Amino acid sequence: MQKNNPDAIVIGAGIVGACSALSLTNAGLKVMIIDRGSVASGTTGAGEGNILVSDKDPGPELTLALKSRDLWFELQEDVGDSFELEAKGGVVVARHDSSALMKLAEHQRAAGVTAERVNSAELHKLEPYLHPDLSEGVFYPQDAQCQPMLAAARIIQTVLARGGQLVSQARVTGFEISENSIKGVVTSRGTFHAPLVVNASGTWAGEIAALAGSQLPIAPRKGFILVTEPAPQYIFHKVYDSDYVANVASSDADLQTSTVVEGTRSGTILIGASRERIGFDGSMNYEIVRKLAAQATSLFPVLRDVQLLRVYRGFRPYAPDHLPVIGEDSLISGLWHSAGHEGAGIGLAPGSAALITDAILGRVSFMDAQAFSPQRFAGAL
Numbered sequence: 001m002q003k004n005n006p007d008a009i010v011i012g013a014g015i016v017g018a019c020s021a022l023s024l025t026n027a028g029l030k031v032m033i034i035d036r037g038s039v040a041s042g043t044t045g046a047g048e049g050n051i052l053v054s055d056k057d058p059g060p061e062l063t064l065a066l067k068s069r070d071l072w073f074e075l076q077e078d079v080g081d082s083f084e085l086e087a088k089g090g091v092v093v094a095r096h097d098s099s100a101l102m103k104l105a106e107h108q109r110a111a112g113v114t115a116e117r118v119n120s121a122e123l124h125k126l127e128p129y130l131h132p133d134l135s136e137g138v139f140y141p142q143d144a145q146c147q148p149m150l151a152a153a154r155i156i157q158t159v160l161a162r163g164g165q166l167v168s169q170a171r172v173t174g175f176e177i178s179e180n181s182i183k184g185v186v187t188s189r190g191t192f193h194a195p196l197v198v199n200a201s202g203t204w205a206g207e208i209a210a211l212a213g214s215q216l217p218i219a220p221r222k223g224f225i226l227v228t229e230p231a232p233q234y235i236f237h238k239v240y241d242s243d244y245v246a247n248v249a250s251s252d253a254d255l256q257t258s259t260v261v262e263g264t265r266s267g268t269i270l271i272g273a274s275r276e277r278i279g280f281d282g283s284m285n286y287e288i289v290r291k292l293a294a295q296a297t298s299l300f301p302v303l304r305d306v307q308l309l310r311v312y313r314g315f316r317p318y319a320p321d322h323l324p325v326i327g328e329d330s331l332i333s334g335l336w337h338s339a340g341h342e343g344a345g346i347g348l349a350p351g352s353a354a355l356i357t358d359a360i361l362g363r364v365s366f367m368d369a370q371a372f373s374p375q376r377f378a379g380a381l
């Protein structure tokens with residue numbers, strides 16, 4: 001290896017790439033991050049910053065979420081700066097029959113989640129502006145929130161301060177591969193050599209894998225978010241209705257909407273969330289906007305008097321089994337993937353970074369990552 005070559009190249013300067021790069025740097029590797037745009041120019045800059053354990057069924061994703069949630073707070077200490085990380089807690093409201101929500105909460109409790117059933121009085125104490133007819137829910141104190149763009153930027157600044165490099169505006173167009181082993185990454189700004197590459201290109205991870213002659217079935221799952229004008233504090237936690245959990249888990253390509261509402265430090269209120277698989281169609285859809293707004297006001301009637309400022313949309317990186325892909329490529333050695341985190345990439349990024357670093361270095365990790373292995377899709381396309 002030439003003297004100035006990095007030990008590892010991370011493709012993607014989103015939250016997953018940022019966390020992977022810092023984790024590898026902290027393990028002693030010299031890391032180069034490459035992105036076709038700038039920091040957080042992909043889905044990380046087009047979503048929300050919820051760090052949730054509440055919306056996950058017991059299983060490997062919940063184990064990863066619980067660890068990641070704690071790692072977020074360690075990360076803030078390591079980076080030594082704030083990215084609006086806040087353990088604000090989540091409130092899930094049962095609009096109709098609460099039995100499915102209560103059953104999920106019971107299973108989650110058995111898996112180590114703090115999930116407190118709340119009656120009407122407690123619910124309205126937590127969220128005084130909630131519709132008076134809503135009378136039952138579950139409070140999840142572990143749910144947290146951050147500002148994902150700021151977090152990616154701060155984390156990458158730390159990587160750079162510790163000797164890493166960022167090559168932005170460099171589109172990856174191919175790989176140098178010899179005897180099925182990665183030797184380098186070919187980009188629009190030249191070729192960079194390293195024996196290790198982490199594909200953290202989110203929704204585009206399948207395209208990157210294909211450039212190496214491999215495959216990953218990652219597809220876009222589009223979502224809209226509405227942003228209101230700054231308002232008085234009407235919302236105190238992340239609040240969503242129990243339909244959200246079913247929508248997250250659904251593999252249906254058609255449009256699904258459920259109500260997710262949360263305040264931000266600047267006073268704006270974020271309203272989501274829609275999900276649909278219609279490829280990379282970035283067009284506006286006023287029907288969805290109207291639906292999300294109506295659902296939000298049915299949860300919080302006070303929002304009827306708050307103006308919408310803007311709407312944005314992004315593409316979640318969707319894998320067919322809703323699990324991220326974390327591990328070495330099934331065909332090309334030295335090519336590692338950490339992608340496909342769908343609607344939970346912000347929450348899951350620090351734990352995913354720990355898993356990929358441990359796997360690369362051959363260390364025992366905090367959990368068995370077999371469920372996330374790229375091998376599960378070998379030959380599937």
Ligand SMILES: Cc1cc2nc3c(=O)[nH]c(=O)nc-3n(C[C@H](O)[C@H](O)[C@H](O)COP(=O)(O)OP(=O)(O)OC[C@H]3O[C@@H](n4cnc5c(N)ncnc54)[C@H](O)[C@@H]3O)c2cc1C
Nearest residue numbers: 014016036042043044047050172202223314344345346347
């Ligand atoms: C509406 C919406 C709401 C969401 N809300 C939440 C939430 O509350 N909590 C949560 O945890 N998650 C949420 N998500 C999901 C979350 O945003 C994603 O899972 C996460 O941002 C994925 O991060 P990433 O780093 O893998 O991908 P990205 O942020 O997309 O980063 C990938 C990077 O790869 C780069 N890239 C792609 N192709 C190439 C190439 N050929 N060459 C060089 N670079 C390339 C891109 O430019 C991009 O910067 C939401 C998503 C949406 C759309």
